[in-house]
Amino acid sequence: MRILVVEDDPILSHHIKSQLSELGHQVLCAGTAKEGLFFAKDYPNDVAIVDLGLPDKDGISLIKEMRAADLRFPILVLTARSNWQDKVAGLDAGADDYIVKPFQKEEIVARLNALVRRSSGFVKPEMTADSIHVDLLAKSVRVNDNLLELTAFEYDLLEYLMRHSRQVVSKQRLLDVLYEDQEGDPNTIEVMISRIRKKIANAGQENPISTIRGQGYIFEIQAQ
CATH class of the missing domain: 3.40.50.2300 (Response regulator)
Incomplete structure (x- = not known):
């Protein structure tokens, strides 16, 4: 948070x-x-x-x-x-x-x-979107019951996108989420999003994160 x-x-x-x-x-x-x-x-x-x-x-x-x-x-x-x-x-x-x-x-x-x-609309300390399950207290993610090996930054990105599912989130907003008041490289976001997509796909879930050209990213599945 x-x-x-x-x-x-x-x-x-x-x-x-x-x-x-x-x-x-x-x-x-x-x-x-x-x-x-x-x-x-x-x-x-x-x-x-x-x-x-x-x-x-x-x-x-x-x-x-x-x-x-x-x-x-x-x-x-x-x-x-x-x-x-x-x-x-x-x-x-x-x-x-x-x-x-x-x-x-x-x-x-x-x-x-x-x-x-x-x-955020989540009464329980967890979020679910299709086969993606996030434990908000343990800060862990499972896809089809497979534990994803995410870095702390990757987890923060995925959690933020899921909390704001079906909303376009700009790259600058994601930089602010990760780096607080420090300056980050926008290319870092692209690399981490790419890694998250691959890890989710390797666990058997269709890619839920889309790129909206010139605007940012959107988590397409409504998280519950």
Whole structure:
């Protein structure tokens, strides 16, 4: 997953990023509401964690601005406030869930996974498209019950395309997914897509990924 963390406490922000990065997620951190809104608009995010107590603007206002900008990824509110009024305010602003400090790593990971699954239309921690089966927790792919040997980047590409099945995804968006705020070579995407296609075909599944010239790629089978 690509996770945006908007938290002004540098120590807590570092801990969240380290813990989530260790699990294979890509984490982008912002220390202010202004920076958070910029990252939310300009980078592909699967989910955001927003602290209510930010230095330049409160988190409630930031969430409202994100929703006003038609940013639809799920938002998890992070708050030190335990009263129910603040929780309700966050949800009313457009957040999808909240977690109160202090929290355990396992709890925040579970909540993020659940939010992303629900927002993508996948209630269970798995995706299926014809004979392709993806375990979202184990980050593994089976085709006709054969385990595919995918690199971490290949898995991320395939998962992203399946989450956005029947949608054209540009090569630049896929570069952003893989390389976060670093610059990647567009030819790398072509090579990895080619490898994914071959591995799926060798496992007995007809190629599900089509190239739309000048636009990008599309996963043709509706994932469920």
